[in-house]
Amino acid sequence: MPALIDIAKNSRKVKGHHPWPRAIVTADTWRLTIQKLADGAATLLGLWGDAHAVHMALLDEGPADIVVFTIECPDGNYPSVAKQHAPAMRLERTIRDLYGLKPVGLPDTRPWLDHGVWGVKHPLGSHRRSSAPPPAYAFLPAEGEGLHQIPVGPVHASIIEPGHFRFTANGETVVRLEERLGYVHKGIESLMRGASLQQAAQLAGRVSGDSTVAYAFAFSRAVEAALGIPVPPRAVWLRALMAELERLANHFGDIGAICNDASFSLLYAECGILRERILRTAYGCFGHRLMRDRIVPGGVTQDLAPDHIPDLRLLVELLRRRFPELIEIYDNTASLQDRTVATGTLSLELARQFGAGGYVGRASGRTFDARKALAYPPYDQLGFDVPVLQEGDVNARVWIRIREVEQSLKLIDQIIEALPKGAVRADLGKDRAGEGMAVVEGFRGDVLAFVRVDAEGRVARCHLRDPSWFQWPLLETVIEGNIVADFPLCNKSFNCSYSGHDL
């Protein structure tokens, strides 16, 4: 079978798509590609709609390479990817909801993000008015003696985002979990259309608040690729500094919250203190605790003042000093280990098939980390390891986070040491058009951004794919056979984004 890149070479290449090629392919080539996905010869990186076309981003994991294939569908139909490759299922249901393009052969034809209350059908396609009452959502059946259902959400019992979980259980044991998402769908891709680059960057930074840096980073890189803008070296390094601070803050939050879901509040409190220290340092350095709106196309909006470097050093020193004793408690508390070890196990095979990103994939043997595999700057100049485990349980997902904390501290050391001098923002120029794509490693996994900028410098199309798209379906599989009470642990160890997924 030909390699992805060779298929791309033999197809109609689209001019001005950077840095990876985009090619318009025939239905036959599209089917051949689906076969490659089904055979495990490539990983699905993204699948999104456009005006009368569908784009599919693919990752060749050998020496990491990316191509985008586009199938034109003037009659509104295209061959379904999900028919042979399950990870595409919800993405295709979404393309149907938003664009009205029909994936022929799609096994699950229920709507996904469209709950029937928008007042319009296919908001990014025909935008047809619709006042039909919302149809009842048909959950998948689970039949058998002694089964009962537990509906949970969309409003949950703690301070988390909304989504619906439908459990079918036999006594304590979960037989099936089905998720229903889309509650926080804000129509971001429609707001993107026609937005100025500045507005669009703000929107990108509000796709998933916990990953605001990663999204702004990915969006900005996509725009810079599209317009061919070189970013000042200092800005490139400051972006990585923010990205690592964001990763640290989230990993500490998650490690504490997972322990809290096992009723071990000591570590929750201790990790909460470290998280707060990081956010306060971020505020001191960049003027915002979550570092929102600090990364923009062309660079960053705020330089790091020299007198904040000692604060960063102090923070790194504090985290290095305090964290080991917390890890020791985590590792030596039998009641905690009892809850996390061998709970919610994700198989290596499923992690690979779904191209699961972040700690979910890396706790189940998948080595992909966009910082390493795609080596975007400044990570190509920095030394760090990508921790990988094979166990795939809640405990492994905790340990990946612990190891990544250590790596992020190492990265921050190097960034502070070798931070280049100079400007932090480049001029975007005017009247330039183009298409660009970027993949950036957020704390949760790889964020994909695709953007088309029109001749007036406005966004014609922007698609942002959260890592959660390929993690949410896996959460359904890991809870099977576990007890209901372990669901919060499993869920927190995945910590998928609702907002990032629902867009």
Place this chain on the structure above:
Amino acid sequence: MRRLLAKNLLSRPLTEAPPAADEASLKELAASVTRAARRRLGRSLAIREVDAGSCNGCELEIHALNNAFYDLERFGLRFVASPRHADVLLVTGPVTKNMRQALERTYRATPDPKWVVAVGDCALNGGLFAGSYAVVGGVGDVIPVDLHIRGCPPTPEQLLKGLLALLEGQRRPAVRS
């Protein structure tokens, strides 16, 4: 673990002095909440958080209120798991159309007297998401709001100032508008 606990017992607490209640919030509350309601709520408020469409940024900072630095519970403010146990609904996000019904039901499930605090710039008027086919608008477009706490997201300190105004407002005589 014992070593850590002993060390924590012997070191100074991290919890910081509370900020003063926000004056603007006090004014907004005085106009909306009757004195009788305040008396009945007393000095302890149970809060139910509802994400009606936020990007989860506000949730992160609301979570932070529970950490050792802000320690929300020392003021008698605590988060509860059900709207049926709540005095206050803390609502974030532009209200999405897909969440509208859930928010209305949560409001109806909360016993009277109750307060609604809208958190974040999106909760005020839909923020950057206003005008989308999928968004209703601010929280006030769906349920009555007593207090707005601005910010994207508001810092824990801003949240604390607003919430303290709820408690403070009960001690001061209400100014009716």
